[in-house]
Amino acid sequence: MRIRMLLIALLALSWLPTSPAAQTAEERGLAIAAEADQRDSGFQDFIANMTMILRNRQGDESVRAIRSRTLEVHGDGDKSLVIFDEPTDVKGTAFLSYTHAIRPDDQWLYLPALKRVKRISSANKSGPFMGSEFAYEDISSQEVEKYTYKYLRDEKLERLDTFVVERYPVDKDSGYTRQVVWMDQAHYRAMKIEFYDRKNSLLKTLVNKGYQQYAGQYWRPDAMHMENHQTGKTTTLQWHDYQFRTGLTERDFDKNSLKRVR
Amino acid sequence: MNSPPRHHASLTRTLLAGALALITSDATAGAWSGHAALQGRIYTQSPADPRQHDDVGSVSFQPEYYHSWNANRDSFLLVPFVRWDQHDDERSHADLRELTWTHAAPSWELRAGVRKVFWGVTESQHLVDIINQTDLVEDPDGEDKLGQPMVNLAWVRNWGTLDLFVLPYFRERTFPGSTGRLRPPLAVDTDQARYESAREQRHVDAAVRWSHYLSDWDIGLSHYSGTRRDPRLVPGFDDQGAPVLVPHYDLIQQTGLDVQMTRGAWLWKLEAIYRHGQGDGYYAATGGIEYTLFGIGDGSADVGLVAEYLYDERGAKATTPFQNDVMVGLRLALNDVQSSAALLGAIVDSDSGATFYSLEASRRLGHQWKVDLEARAFVDVPVSDPLYGLHRDDYLQVELGYYF
Numbered sequence: 001m002r003i004r005m006l007l008i009a010l011l012a013l014s015w016l017p018t019s020p021a022a023q024t025a026e027e028r029g030l031a032i033a034a035e036a037d038q039r040d041s042g043f044q045d046f047i048a049n050m051t052m053i054l055r056n057r058q059g060d061e062s063v064r065a066i067r068s069r070t071l072e073v074h075g076d077g078d079k080s081l082v083i084f085d086e087p088t089d090v091k092g093t094a095f096l097s098y099t100h101a102i103r104p105d106d107q108w109l110y111l112p113a114l115k116r117v118k119r120i121s122s123a124n125k126s127g128p129f130m131g132s133e134f135a136y137e138d139i140s141s142q143e144v145e146k147y148t149y150k151y152l153r154d155e156k157l158e159r160l161d162t163f164v165v166e167r168y169p170v171d172k173d174s175g176y177t178r179q180v181v182w183m184d185q186a187h188y189r190a191m192k193i194e195f196y197d198r199k200n201s202l203l204k205t206l207v208n209k210g211y212q213q214y215a216g217q218y219w220r221p222d223a224m225h226m227e228n229h230q231t232g233k234t235t236t237l238q239w240h241d242y243q244f245r246t247g248l249t250e251r252d253f254d255k256n257s258l259k260r261v262r
Numbered sequence: 263m264n265s266p267p268r269h270h271a272s273l274t275r276t277l278l279a280g281a282l283a284l285i286t287s288d289a290t291a292g293a294w295s296g297h298a299a300l301q302g303r304i305y306t307q308s309p310a311d312p313r314q315h316d317d318v319g320s321v322s323f324q325p326e327y328y329h330s331w332n333a334n335r336d337s338f339l340l341v342p343f344v345r346w347d348q349h350d351d352e353r354s355h356a357d358l359r360e361l362t363w364t365h366a367a368p369s370w371e372l373r374a375g376v377r378k379v380f381w382g383v384t385e386s387q388h389l390v391d392i393i394n395q396t397d398l399v400e401d402p403d404g405e406d407k408l409g410q411p412m413v414n415l416a417w418v419r420n421w422g423t424l425d426l427f428v429l430p431y432f433r434e435r436t437f438p439g440s441t442g443r444l445r446p447p448l449a450v451d452t453d454q455a456r457y458e459s460a461r462e463q464r465h466v467d468a469a470v471r472w473s474h475y476l477s478d479w480d481i482g483l484s485h486y487s488g489t490r491r492d493p494r495l496v497p498g499f500d501d502q503g504a505p506v507l508v509p510h511y512d513l514i515q516q517t518g519l520d521v522q523m524t525r526g527a528w529l530w531k532l533e534a535i536y537r538h539g540q541g542d543g544y545y546a547a548t549g550g551i552e553y554t555l556f557g558i559g560d561g562s563a564d565v566g567l568v569a570e571y572l573y574d575e576r577g578a579k580a581t582t583p584f585q586n587d588v589m590v591g592l593r594l595a596l597n598d599v600q601s602s603a604a605l606l607g608a609i610v611d612s613d614s615g616a617t618f619y620s621l622e623a624s625r626r627l628g629h630q631w632k633v634d635l636e637a638r639a640f641v642d643v644p645v646s647d648p649l650y651g652l653h654r655d656d657y658l659q660v661e662l663g664y665y666f
Contacts, residue, residue: 088665
């Protein structure tokens with residue numbers, strides 16, 4: 001948070017001597033990302049349940065049930081805990097992540113059969129999350145500093161006025177060269193994201209639907225639909241039971257907490 | 263057979279308090295889950311002892327009941343386990359894996375009842391892990407554990423977590439019976455188990471562990487004082503005068519260190535112990551690396567390379583087969599919808615060349631079924647090696663599990 005505030009202050013200062021028209025495309029892209037981040041800050045914590053539906057090209061479906069808890073951290077990336085309910089053979093498995101803006105995230109996996117908390121490498125950014133079309137880097141906390149930006153254009157997307165911004169991952173382990181984000185101008189919500197692989201070919205498209213506002217401020221989609229254009233596979237995340245400011249603390253996101261969750 | 267552990271009165275009271283809180287609170291309904299499995303094992307060589315068999319079928323069932331209340335600050339977990347084995351009466355057994363009440367406060371946690379606790383970081387063996395007894399009849403790899411009665415207070419501060427354990431009842435290690443395989447040349451007669459302590463299984467063991475994490479580093483420092491989990495096996499006779507091995511449980515002191523550094527795709531691991539009380543004190547250590555190549559093949563599979571060195575200061579006098587050994591392993595995760603994964607490994611004795619091969623693979627079938635494959639081989643094991651008893655016990659095992 002402190003990093004973001006500093007960025008915003010710097011941006012504000014950088015605007016002072018010149019008019020917005022003189023802003024470069026990079027400055028404008030960063031300003032949009034910082035504004036989106038600013039509008040989503042201060043949530044403290046939230047919990048939600050997720051149903052993940054995986055479909056292959058033949059239309060075969062596979063379903064996962066997951067609970068997620070997120071804690072906002074001031075001056076660093078957020079902490080998150082993901083607990084698996086289905087498939088039933090991985091029930092009780094939990095994934096704890098401390099995200100950081102620049103340095104690698106800290107991640108632990110809890111294996112309930114062995115009661116083992118295992119520190120795992122966070123270098124697998126581009127790996128599939130639970131066999132889905134979402135990579136780890138797609139579902140982890142989207143800190144402003146994780147990308148550099150370039151504003152492309154304004155565009156109508158299904159009657160919504162959007163900014164189209166291109167962003168480039170800073171992390172060399174990322175599976176993407178770039179992402180193109182359609183962000184609605186009224187609320188700074190990501191409506192659609194195109195992901196380009198390391199060869200700069202279109203790999204996936206994410207479409208977020210059914211945004212609802214929580215705690216009078218924070219917008220979250222009911223459904224996130226990811227399509228892989230190269231394999232024909234899709235994954236839909238259906239979100240339920242969002243609750244904000246539930247009073248979670250650091251203690252709900254430590255290595256001890258992993259052994260208690262079910 | 264394992265008799266269910268008897269608890270100290272204080273432990274029973276604590277559990278009763280937990281059970282009462284459970285009934286009288288604003289609790290949400292608890293939930294049952296668990297799994298049942300069919301297992302078949304085929305041995306590729308004829309047995310060393312004519313009482314043993316070439317193949318064996320087995321069934322296991324492990325339900326689990328979990329309930330939390332008081333905004334998840336209190337939780338209750340019950341996990342009984344039962345296995346029936348076609349030939350071996352010792353492997354047909356039941357155990358209480360968990361019967362735990364946990365209370366989490368802002369700066370501490372109390373966990374009381376029968377539990378399982380894991381300490382450590384390495385893959386080839388778990389030197390530091392000492393709280394729970396090994397349920398050796400389940401699998402020769404020793405990863406299965408018996409439930410341990412305990413009271414565990416964890417003090418959670420910004421300098422780490424300090425765990426204090428009081429372990430009021432000792433669980434004896436399980437060993438395959440005379441008709442079972444994967445045992446020493448002589449069967450182990452667990453009914454004759456002997457103890458250094460006059461209080462035998464009622465000797466109160468204790469342990470303390472500090473653990474913390476600082477950016478790339480995860481570290482644990484522990485001390486255990488009490489009955490050793492891995493008995494000395496001393497030749498003797500059973501009540502019919504036949505030669506057997508008798509487990510002897512000495513009192514020991516063991517200090518342990520476990521460290522992992524996680525940097526990029528590299529994991530650097532070390533476990534070390536110093537133990538005394540069973541003759542001269544000695545050091546033992548396991549250390550090595552795990553390196554993962556992410557996104558190979560069609561872009562989603564991971565291949566992990568594991569290499570560890572296993573050392574025991576006692577050398578040829580060590581009670582473990584791993585006194586100067588090298589382990590190499592290959593881990594494959596397809597990251598597909600069925601979570602297909604495999605781990606191929608070998609532990610080679612640098613002195614004798616004796617080699618233990620292991621393959622474990624698993625794949626989900628549909629939504630609630632899983633198939634597990636396990637293959638183990640013991641090659642060029644000399645008579646002097648503690649693994650010699652298993653030298654004809656190479657096997658292939660298939661398990662089909664239903665998870666609910």
